[in-house]
Amino acid sequence: MNSTVASRFSWGLILASIDFLACLLFACLHDGTFKFANFTSQFGDFSFFTSTIDLFLLQFFRFALWMVPAAIHVANKADTLTMWKEPIFCSALLICAASPTKLLLLTEKLKPDEFLTFGDTAFLVWNFISAIILNSSWTRYFSRTPSSYIILEDEDLEVAPKQTFELIFRLLQYCKREWLWHISGFSWLFIYSITRIFVPYYTGQVIATVVATKSYPALSNAVYIMTIISLVSAVAAGFRGGSFEYAYARIQRAIRYDLFHGLVKQDVAFYDAHKTGEVTSRLAADCQTMSDTVALNVNVFLRNCVMLLGSMIFMMKLSWRLSLVTFILVPIIFVASKIFGTYYDLLSERTQDTIAESNDVAEEVLSTMRTVRSFSxxxxxxxxxxxxxxxxxxxxxxxAIAYIGFLWVSELFQSFIIVSVLWYGGHLVLTQKMKGDLLVSFLLYQMQLGDNLRQMGEVWTGLMQSVGASRKVFEYIDREPQIQHNGEYMPENVVGKIEFRNVHFSYPTRSDQPILKDLSFTVEPGETVALVGPSGSGKSSCISLLENFYVPNAGQVLVDGVPLEEFEHHYIHKKIALVGQEPVLFARSVMENVRYGVEVADTEIIRSCEMANAHGFIMQTTLKYETNVGEKGTQMSGGQKQRIAIARALVREPAILLLDEATSALDTESEHLVQEAIYKNLDGKSVILIAHRLSTVEKADKIVVINKGRVEQIGNHETLLKDTNGTYAKLVQRQMMGDQKPRKRPAVARSGPQPAASINVAGPSQGNAMSLLSTSFSQSASSVTSH
Structure with missing residues (x-):
């Protein structure tokens, strides 16, 4: 027997022994004096109305439940411990219900002036307390697996799902934020609930007055009081509804803001692993479900709690015996609600997941509608x-099927409670233990209590729906990004020296596939460096690391000799500007797109657009700089989007400019305009460019050839060509040979202007070598290495 089994067996045995001794003691005090004969005699002369031995036998059931943890560990099924929490809770509720049941049975044969003995009273109280101890011990100790005592050091291990009550408490914190409106709502709710509590009593008085006295003055007085109560109730209900409705709206704003704020802080790797449609579904559908259900259910729950408490007080005052009938059956309803609520929580979470999947499909299709249409x-x-x-x-x-079952159980129990109250109430009236005119008021309170319990059951269902929707929302809100922007370094000036020092890197979603392997190179201030290599060699990964989208697995990326992560986040991203192959514009005006992320005057915006060769076409539009570019810039051509993106980069006056295939997808004319815009604004800036065009690469001060994550060659165009055994020269030579081969296709008469030839580099035939260092390089890499 290991230490865990021994410990839990010992604790279970200790608790069961205390329970056994207490039950034996109270059984021996059955007639008020301590005698062992009081215990033994109850076996021979057993009666539900006089004996307490059935409570003693109930102790063996608790003993079995306390021994379950040790038995589970002996059977090597420790992972099933948490599955026992719900059955234990339900069992504890049923054991609690045994005390008022036994109280009614024991007092049935007592005379009006007689009372229960100390032993029997203590036995009833102990049965109730022992059920609470049973559930608490399981919740706090027995149901915890051994691993829950261990502090997990590995941050990559999955975090255990949040518990239901923890999530409900977290949801209620949003109500706490809007305390002013909730105080207003709760105040009016309290007035409304108090007035509604008196309605059954005075309704019963009206009926009793009509039946018993047949007096108009008494009837008028009762109706007058009912009218005042109804008016106050209606006014309070209106103010209560308005206060809570506004509080709901503020809660919804808070939840959505917290989630959106948590999402925009996440690193780029998060969005590599999570689809946009799924995330937006959490932001829309899940937040809506959370805010609607939790706020509404808090309102309903508190209203019914006040009315439930008031009804119970009145019912106890009218007849404590008849009230116990209700209190006996209420725990049974709670058991059904608990079982249903747990299952409904699981189904709600599954529902939200499937909704997120469908929203993801919708978002993906609608955002790529041109592709969908082109392939019909x-x-x-x-x-x-x-x-x-x-x-x-x-x-x-x-x-729906589960809800049908819950409603069946709930309605049956409600009907059973009413029938039980009617029968037992009639029995009390006939035995003169209750006045007949109070039975009507009690029945009205009973129906109101049943309605309160039904609504509280629906509250639980609604809260379970909120819990199901909130799991992922809180997971996203609480998720700490892998890259923390805690740097504070803000120098007066950034010179622009870039250094990759022994960098190793793999993407978080593909950690087993290394991209960069001990990569090192330097970009001097004001230098233009071209990165060339096959697709997947790691060129764009260098740009992503320099943008601090990811962090290296090993090595460092430095700017002016300082590690990139030590710079203040906003400062360094004003000094480093990126122009990508497919720049993303926002569905805003040209002015807002160029100004994105910086506060500059309109004149600076115009000057940057002029530098980017964008001012001309912008002024030709109807609204000029207020023209909306459309979703993701769809109202602009490729060349126009690129020039607006260049203007957006230039307006920041960056020290470092990153060009990730900025002209590869453009036609000849657009490429010429974009290249002109780029090269006339490079003075004084450190530039890293990735290009497929030889005409772009040959102008660089330095060319870095990257293959399979490693630097193979460094030099300018002429130097690399002289090294005839080098990868760069072989690729250029292979490209030239490929362009010189005759093409086997029928001649087609061409009309109109011919495409402009690119800059010659190594001979006349090289004029058409426009796409050198990407697709051709990847296709020929194996051939080159075999020479």
């Missing part, structure tokens, strides 16, 4: 979306 896949995508919706429907159908 409208019906294919519609069917795929329908499949996701059907999956959601399947889960919802299961929820």
């Amino acid at each position: 896949c409208e019906n294919v995508e519609a069917d795929r979306f329908y499949g996701k919706l059907t999956h959601t429907l399947d889960v919802t159908r299961t929820k």
Whole structure:
């Protein structure tokens, strides 16, 4: 027996022994004096109305439950411990219900002036307390697996899912933020609930007055009081509703802001692993579900709590015996609610996941509508979306079936409570233990209590729906990004020296595939460096590291001799500007797109657009600089988007300019304009460019050839060509040979201007070598290395 089994067996045995001794003691005090005969005699002369031996036998059931943890460990099934928490909780509730049941049975045969003995009273109280101890010991100690005592050091290990009550408490914190409006709502709610509590009592008085006295003055007085109560109740209900409605809106704003703020702080690797559609679904559907259900259910829950408490007080005052009938059955309803709520929590989480999947499909298709239309896949995508919706429907159908079962159980118990109250109430009236005119008021309170309990059950269902929706939301809010922007270094000037020092890197989503392997090179201030190499060699990864999208696995990226992570986040991103192959513009005006992220005057915006060769076409539009570029810049051509992106980079007056294939996707004319805009603004800036065009590469001060994550060659165009055994020269030679081969295709008469030839580098035939160092390089790498 290991230490865990021994410990839990010992604790279970200690608690069970205390329980046994207490039950034996109270059984021996059955008639008020301590005698062992009081215990033994109850076996021979057993009666539910006089004996307490059944409570003693109930102790053996608790003993078995306390021994379960040790038995589970002996069977090597420790991972199933948490599955026992719900059955233990339900068992504890049922044990609690045994005390008021036994109290009614023991007092049934007592005379009006007689009371229970100390032993029997203590036995009833102990049975209630022992059930609480049973559940608490399981929750705090027995149900915890051994691993829960160990502090996990590995940050990559998955965090255990948050518990249901922890999530509910977290949700209620949002209500706490809007305390002013909730105080207003709760105040009016309290007034409303108090007035509603008196309605059954005075309704019963009206009926009793009509039946018993048949007096109009008494009837008028009762109706007058009912009218005042109803008016106050209506006014309070209106103010209560308005206060809570505004509080709901503020809570929804807070939840969505917290989630969005948490999302925009995440590193780029997070969005590599999570689809945009899924994330936006959490921001839209899940936040809506959380704010609506939690705020509404808090309102309903508190209203019913006040009315429930008031009703119970009145019911106890009218007849404590009849009230115990309700208190006996309420725990049973709670058991059904608990079982249903746990299952409903699981189904709600599954529902939100399926909704996120369908929203992801919708977002992906709508954002790529041109591609969908060009391949005539409208019906294919519609069917795929329908499949996701059907999956959601399947889960919802299961929820509906579960809800039907819950309503059946709930309604049956409500009816059973009413029937039980009617029978037992009639029995009390007939035995003269209760006045007949109070039975009507009690029945009205009973129906109100049943309605309160039903609504509280729906509150639990609603909260479970909120819990299901909130798991991922809180997971995203609480997630700490891998890259923390805690740097504070802000020098007066950035010279622009860039150094990659022994950098090793792999993407977080593909950590087993190294991209950069001990890569090192330097960019001097004001120098233009071209990175060339095959697709997947690591060129764009260098740009991503310099933009601090990711962090190296080993090595450092330095700017002016300082590690990049030590710079203040906003400062360094004003000094480093990126122009990509497909620049993303926002659905805003040209002016807002160029000004994005910086505060500059309109004149600076115009000057940057002039430098980027963008001012001319901007002024030709109807609204000029207020022209909306459309979603992701769809209202602009490729060349226009590139020039606006260049203007956006230049307006920041960067010390470092990153050009990631900025002209590879453009036509000849657009390429000429963009290249002109780039090269006339490079003075004094350190530039790293990735290019497929030989005409762009040959102008660089230095060329860095990267292959399979390593630097193979460094030098300028002429120097690298002289090294005839080098990779760069072989690629140029191979490209030239490929262009000189005759093409086997029928001649086609061409009309109009011919494409302009690029700058010659190594001979006349090289004029058409426009795409040298990307696709051709990747296709020929194996051939080159075999020479």
